[in-house]
Amino acid sequence: xxxxxxxxxxxxxxxxxxxxxxxxxxxxxxxxxxxxxxxxxxxxxxxxxxxxxxxxxxxxxxxxxxxxxxxxxxxxxxxxxxxxxxxxxxxxxxxxxxxxxxxxxxxxxxxxxxxxxxxxxxxxxxxxxxxxxxxxxxxxxxxxxxxxxxxxxxxxxxxxxxxxxxxxxxxxxxxxxxxxxxxxxxxxxxxxxxxxxxxxxxxxxxxxxxxxxxxxxxxxxxxxxxxxxxxxxxxxxxxxxxxxxxxxxxxxxxxxxxxxxxxxxxxxxxxxxxxxxxxxxxxxxxxxxxxxxxxxxxxxxxxxxxxxxxxxxxxxxxxxxxxxxxxxxxxxxxxxx
Numbered sequence: 132x133x134x135x136x137x138x139x140x141x142x143x144x145x146x147x148x149x150x151x152x153x154x155x156x157x158x159x160x161x162x163x164x165x166x167x168x169x170x171x172x173x174x175x176x177x178x179x180x181x182x183x184x185x186x187x188x189x190x191x192x193x194x195x196x197x198x199x200x201x202x203x204x205x206x207x208x209x210x211x212x213x214x215x216x217x218x219x220x221x222x223x224x225x226x227x228x229x230x231x232x233x234x235x236x237x238x239x240x241x242x243x244x245x246x247x248x249x250x251x252x253x254x255x256x257x258x259x260x261x262x263x264x265x266x267x268x269x270x271x272x273x274x275x276x277x278x279x280x281x282x283x284x285x286x287x288x289x290x291x292x293x294x295x296x297x298x299x300x301x302x303x304x305x306x307x308x309x310x311x312x313x314x315x316x317x318x319x320x321x322x323x324x325x326x327x328x329x330x331x332x333x334x335x336x337x338x339x340x341x342x343x344x345x346x347x348x349x350x351x352x353x354x355x356x357x358x359x360x361x362x363x364x365x366x367x368x369x370x371x372x373x374x375x376x377x378x379x380x381x382x383x384x385x386x387x388x389x390x391x392x393x394x395x396x397x398x399x400x401x402x403x404x405x406x407x408x409x410x411x412x413x414x415x416x417x418x419x420x421x422x423x424x425x426x427x428x429x430x431x432x433x434x435x436x437x438x439x440x441x442x443x444x445x446x447x448x449x450x451x452x453x454x455x456x457x458x459x460x461x462x463x464x465x466x467x468x
Contacts, residue, residue: 141165141322143162143164143331147160155343156338158343159334160332161330161333163442164320165330167328167329168329171317171329174317180351181313184284185310187340187341188226188230188281188307189279190219190220190277190305191286191302192292192296193278193301195273195274196275207269207273208273209267210265215264216303220303222257223258223309223338225256226254226280229281230279231281233276233277233278234251235276235277236248236275238272239273245262246264288302309346312335316331317329320443333347388411389412390411391410391411391412394412399428403427406426407426412446415437416450417450418449419448420448422448
């Protein structure tokens with residue numbers, strides 16, 4: 132079957148990370164151009180997949196020495212069993228392998244117990260070692276065993292009450308998602324003279340057990356795999372490459388040589404470009420972010436404004452050029468293919 136039904140569709144050429152804010156726990160990503168409406172469709176689908184379906188590790192059962200049920204007090208400890216369990220559930224873990232794993236805390240003497248006191252093996256990493264667990268009084272002690280399992284989404288305590296739990300373990304409900312928050316926004320972007328395309332911005336916060344980049348890849352693959360059953364025809368042998376449609380308009384000399392006077396910028400950002408003798412988009416993308424920040428009166432707010440504009444065109448600061456004078460896709464920015 133011919134793919135002529137969508138050869139006129141504008142497709143996004145790449146996903147770009149905002150390297151100035153990228154960490155192991157937070158990432159901001161931009162993708163464009165999309166046909167009108169597709170930014171929202173894709174953004175919402177990936178957001179829902181991220182929040183509901185990415186696997187993570189969580190405590191599923193707890194055993195506290197001297198405690199029969201979760202409402203018991205603990206001799207020599209300020210917090211009762213309920214508080215200790217709630218605090219343990221706040222600790223983020225990274226589990227390498229299928230699990231389950233048994234972790235423990237064994238501490239005596241007055242003082243604070245934190246997540247740094249959790250004893251693990253080489254397959255488990257405690258990602259935040261400053262989480263408060265309990266306070267031991269004079270002459271007191273705290274001995275805890277925990278069961279850590281990999282899972283997805285919310286799992287109730289009744290499900291975590293496995294037959295293989297040993298005596299004394301209290302099953303608890305668990306939240307396994309490593310994704311703390313996902314935001315997406317869609318605004319307009321320009322391709323040539325057409326300003327009706329979508330630009331998608333995704334922001335992802337994680338607990339550190341998975342990077343934002345990898346999480347987006349997992350979410351996108353999950354959506355893609357679910358859509359596969361709806362494709363009920365064979366593609367032609369000649370592979371359709373959307374870059375042939377999406378990228379050439381970005382590389383045309385008339386766009387690269389477009390004057391900064393024609394860009395929709397704030398007065399402050401525009402004046403900074405003029406003072407730096409930047410006359411065209413070509414001049415602009417040759418400069419690095421560091422070069423721009425060294426420009427008089429040019430601050431991070433102006434940098435972000437201009438960078439977002441460039442990302443909307445599939446461009447970035449500090450790009451390299453090929454022999455034909457075209458910017459090389461992926462240079463200057465961070466491609467996440």
